[in-house]
Amino acid sequence: MGLIPDDITIFKGDYQDRVPNIRRNPVQDWRYTTCGYCSTGCGIEVGVRDGRAVTVRGKAGHPVNDGKLCLKGIWEFEAINAPNRATVPLLREDIGQPFREAGWDAALARTAAEFRRVQQRHGRDALAVVSTGQIYTEEFYTLGKLVRGGLGTNNYDGNTTLCMASAVSGYKRSFGSDGPPGCYDDFEHTECLLAFGSNLVECHPVIYWRLKSALERRRFPVIVVDPRVTMFAQMADIHLPINPGTDVVLLNALAHVILVEGLADQGYIATHASGYDAWREEIARFAPEAAAPVCGIPARSIREVARIYAGAGAAMCIWTMGINQSTHGSDGVVGINNLSLITGNVGKPGGTALSITGQCNAMGTREFSSCSGLPGYRALENPEHRRFVADFWGVDEALFPAGRGPAMTDIFPAIERGEIKALWLVATNPMTSMPDTARTAAALRKLEFLVVQDVYHPLASAEFAHVMLPAAMWAEKEGCFTNSERRVNLVRKVVDPPGQAKSDLDIFLGVADAMGFTHLTARTPAQVMAEIGQVSAGRPCDYSGITYPALEAAGGIQWPAPPSADGAAQGSPRLYTDGRFHHPDSRARLIPLPFEDDNERPDAEYPFWLNTGRVVEHWHTRTKTGRIGNLNKFSPLPYLEMNPRDAAGLGIGPQDFARVRSRRGEVTVLVRLTERVAPGMVFIPFHFARGANLLTLGLLDPHSRQPAFKQQAVRVEKAARPAALAQEV
Numbered sequence: 227m228g229l230i231p232d233d234i235t236i237f238k239g240d241y242q243d244r245v246p247n248i249r250r251n252p253v254q255d256w257r258y259t260t261c262g263y264c265s266t267g268c269g270i271e272v273g274v275r276d277g278r279a280v281t282v283r284g285k286a287g288h289p290v291n292d293g294k295l296c297l298k299g300i301w302e303f304e305a306i307n308a309p310n311r312a313t314v315p316l317l318r319e320d321i322g323q324p325f326r327e328a329g330w331d332a333a334l335a336r337t338a339a340e341f342r343r344v345q346q347r348h349g350r351d352a353l354a355v356v357s358t359g360q361i362y363t364e365e366f367y368t369l370g371k372l373v374r375g376g377l378g379t380n381n382y383d384g385n386t387t388l389c390m391a392s393a394v395s396g397y398k399r400s401f402g403s404d405g406p407p408g409c410y411d412d413f414e415h416t417e418c419l420l421a422f423g424s425n426l427v428e429c430h431p432v433i434y435w436r437l438k439s440a441l442e443r444r445r446f447p448v449i450v451v452d453p454r455v456t457m458f459a460q461m462a463d464i465h466l467p468i469n470p471g472t473d474v475v476l477l478n479a480l481a482h483v484i485l486v487e488g489l490a491d492q493g494y495i496a497t498h499a500s501g502y503d504a505w506r507e508e509i510a511r512f513a514p515e516a517a518a519p520v521c522g523i524p525a526r527s528i529r530e531v532a533r534i535y536a537g538a539g540a541a542m543c544i545w546t547m548g549i550n551q552s553t554h555g556s557d558g559v560v561g562i563n564n565l566s567l568i569t570g571n572v573g574k575p576g577g578t579a580l581s582i583t584g585q586c587n588a589m590g591t592r593e594f595s596s597c598s599g600l601p602g603y604r605a606l607e608n609p610e611h612r613r614f615v616a617d618f619w620g621v622d623e624a625l626f627p628a629g630r631g632p633a634m635t636d637i638f639p640a641i642e643r644g645e646i647k648a649l650w651l652v653a654t655n656p657m658t659s660m661p662d663t664a665r666t667a668a669a670l671r672k673l674e675f676l677v678v679q680d681v682y683h684p685l686a687s688a689e690f691a692h693v694m695l696p697a698a699m700w701a702e703k704e705g706c707f708t709n710s711e712r713r714v715n716l717v718r719k720v721v722d723p724p725g726q727a728k729s730d731l732d733i734f735l736g737v738a739d740a741m742g743f744t745h746l747t748a749r750t751p752a753q754v755m756a757e758i759g760q761v762s763a764g765r766p767c768d769y770s771g772i773t774y775p776a777l778e779a780a781g782g783i784q785w786p787a788p789p790s791a792d793g794a795a796q797g798s799p800r801l802y803t804d805g806r807f808h809h810p811d812s813r814a815r816l817i818p819l820p821f822e823d824d825n826e827r828p829d830a831e832y833p834f835w836l837n838t839g840r841v842v843e844h845w846h847t848r849t850k851t852g853r854i855g856n857l858n859k860f861s862p863l864p865y866l867e868m869n870p871r872d873a874a875g876l877g878i879g880p881q882d883f884a885r886v887r888s889r890r891g892e893v894t895v896l897v898r899l900t901e902r903v904a905p906g907m908v909f910i911p912f913h914f915a916r917g918a919n920l921l922t923l924g925l926l927d928p929h930s931r932q933p934a935f936k937q938q939a940v941r942v943e944k945a946a947r948p949a950a951l952a953q954e955v
């Protein structure tokens with residue numbers, strides 16, 4: 227038997243047909259877009275022939291990727307042409323029945339009638355709307371205007387709660403506003419890179435290429451903090467294999483050494499930070515010898531890393547889900563910000579605290595979807611902001627709730643409790659992506675009405691839907707994404723959507739019209755972008771100088787982007803260059819971070835830490851990559867990474883299967899023996915419906931409400947090879 231069990235259908239069809247062969251598919255036109263997968267934000271040109279996307283190429287000279295693309299980007303045109311695209315609105319009375327095809331009028335009328343019925347009978351908040359980080363900013367803005375200024379429910383959030391919520395929360399606590407302060411060009415200037423909980427090589431391959439290119443020109447130390455020996459850890463100068471969920475302890479200990487050894491930038495602290503005394507008192511408790519047994523990093527290594535970091539002229543931290551997806555996610559972000567502040571590493575070339583975001587437009591939803599507030603980083607709690615937005619939209623301010631409502635992870639428990647009766651899911655697939663699948667399924671089944679708006683069908687979450695609205699996807703509609711370095715960039719419409727599928731913008735307008743709302747006056751992407759320019763003028767995320775042609779010409783523009791004297795916006799590579807922050811006193815806050823260990827830890831019954839995350843080939847719940855032969859053939863089924871020493875003790879050998887159980891559920895997966903994971907730890911990618919999330923617990927961060935997807939306890943035992951290994955998509 228080969229590496230891949232032979233009873234799995236890897237790929238049907240002629241392999242050669244799937245290779246983007248430009249000679250056989252001569253391209254008639256190349257159209258400018260931005261990649262619709264990750265937040266790196268690569269410039270992509272799509273090759274079109276006879277109205278079909280037949281290939282792509284990286285945009286040469288583009289300020290993000292200069293022509294490079296990763297595996298997912300290279301095959302992105304196949305995601306458009308997939309055979310399982312949703313093409314017709316579907317309806318059914320009850321979830322036991324088959325769907326029947328319907329026209330848009332019937333689907334929108336039914337949706338509006340159910341929303342109205344539920345809100346009239348049970349109150350406005352009985353309807354919940356959960357969106358995404360993967361539609362255009364123009365679409366987010368329009369959805370926000372529809373929800374806040376029309377539907378008026380406060381149960382409105384997005385999957386960014388599973389992803390970036392801790393970064394948002396941490397930035398707000400430290401700096402007074404959301405917004406990653408640095409940029410990719412910081413790699414060219416830094417003298418030290420400290421990376422926390424990021425598998426950059428697999429998850430942001432082109433950012434990793436930027437880092438490698440910088441290192442080829444100029445050596446600087448790279449330190450990777452991750453319990454797993456990821457590909458990123460393998461190339462690092464120093465790898466700190468931290469105990470799960472204890473980054474805050476390491477961060478406090480690093481700060482302790484920096485203070486005690488006189489390496490802090492006291493001038494910067496005195497001028498630009500507040501809260502120093504209370505913070506220092508807490509830090510005093512985190513001597514390296516006290517921290518080492520908790521975080522698992524020897525005191526000697528903590529001292530060494532603190533000296534390298536603080537001794538660098540400019541030092542930067544990056545991080546991703548190893549920090550955010552934790553019960554200390556927001557505190558972890560604040561800990562990174564604290565470290566940056568005490569060394570004066572904010573807003574200077576090579577000196578920054580740069581959160582690497584996840585989805586292609588996780589930033590756009592933070593800026594303009596109104597999920598957690600009002601557009602342009604405005605707050606529902608701020609009377610001036612409320613009045614301004616209500617006047618600007620021409621709606622009654624009383625529709626706005628008094629404050630930020632429940633997060634996605636609090637909306638599902640409210641469905642369980644029967645408080646929410648109807649749910650609208652837009653571009654998110656919680657059946658596979660939320661912790662504890664059995665619980666998610668029970669919640670979705672309990673709804674009186676579920677509408678799913680997606681580009682594919684069937685879909686795990688649509689199993690419980692009453693209405694399915696088929697959406698146009700990336701490159702089938704025009705609009706913008708913002709990447710990890712605040713670069714707003716354009717996706718041109720390249721091809722027509724299949725069948726009756728409509729852009730999410732048109733679907734939102736359709737729902738608004740069916741509900742009888744009249745305030746959604748901007749009807750095209752360009753009209754919405756013009757409105758975003760107006761509403762954001764003078765705000766931290768100022769788009770007022772941005773136009774589509776300017777974005778295409780420059781390869782994207784970084785906000786704040788007010789118009790410059792000669793018209794086109796120049797954009798801003800970095801924030802806080804003047805050391806002025808968004809708190810009322812203009813100072814950043816140093817915030818004490820006491821540590822309380824609150825995770826589900828391994829014990830006699832469930833002796834392994836279960837860690838979950840990503841592989842390079844797949845995108846999230848595999849709707850976009852599970853049908854692409856060239857991606858799926860490299861990663862066709864869920865698996866468990868286990869250390870060979872643990873496996874030997876359990877009688878598990880290469881190519882064996884294992885049953886993994888947690889207190890939530892169980893799953894049978896192929897075992898991959900590897901030293902990538904330490905003894906006592908296992909890892910399962912979360913991309914598969916019958917995978918990691920059947921097991922996860924998802925304890926919530928108290929500030930951000932983000933689930934700790936990476937820390938829970940499981941038991942592993944050898945299992946028989948399952949009879950069927952059919953692929954699921």
Ligand SMILES: Nc1nc2c(c(=O)[nH]1)N[C@H]1C(S)=C(S)[C@@H](COP(=O)(O)OP(=O)(O)OC[C@H]3O[C@@H](n4cnc5c(=O)[nH]c(N)nc54)[C@H](O)[C@@H]3O)O[C@H]1N2
Pocket residue numbers: 264265389422423424425426428429430451452453454456468469470471472473546547548549552583584585837838839840841842843844845846936
């Ligand atoms: N190929 C691919 N790329 C993607 C995506 C995808 O689905 N596929 N998704 C995109 C999205 S939305 C996101 S959010 C990003 C995610 O990008 P990453 O966060 O880089 O990816 P993950 O694999 O979720 O987790 C990163 C690392 O966190 C580590 N980790 C686990 N526990 C801890 C801990 O306690 N402390 C520390 N320091 N580290 C820990 C894990 O071992 C893992 O290596 O990727 C984006 N890019």
Ligand SMILES: Nc1nc2c(c(=O)[nH]1)N[C@H]1C(S)=C(S)[C@@H](COP(=O)(O)OP(=O)(O)OC[C@H]3O[C@@H](n4cnc5c(=O)[nH]c(N)nc54)[C@H](O)[C@@H]3O)O[C@H]1N2
Pocket residue numbers: 358360361385388389390547551584585652653654655656658659660661679680681682685697698699700730838839840845846847848849850912918919922935
């Ligand atoms: N165990 C575990 N679970 C995790 C994570 C983890 O690390 N471990 N990571 C979490 C993170 S960081 C994230 S971001 C989430 C992601 O979780 P999800 O958001 O649920 O995952 P996706 O598969 O990206 O779902 C997006 C959906 O939108 C659809 N779609 C794509 N483009 C469009 C469009 O233009 N319009 C419409 N209407 N639909 C579209 C896709 O087909 C897909 O069904 O998963 C989270 N879950």
Ligand code: SF4
Pocket residue numbers: 261262263264265266267268291294295296297298299300429430431432433
């Ligand atoms: S690195 Fe991200 S943005 Fe760039 S091609 Fe790959 S998936 Fe797309």
Ligand SMILES: [Mo]
Pocket residue numbers: 388389390584585
């Ligand atoms: Mo994410």
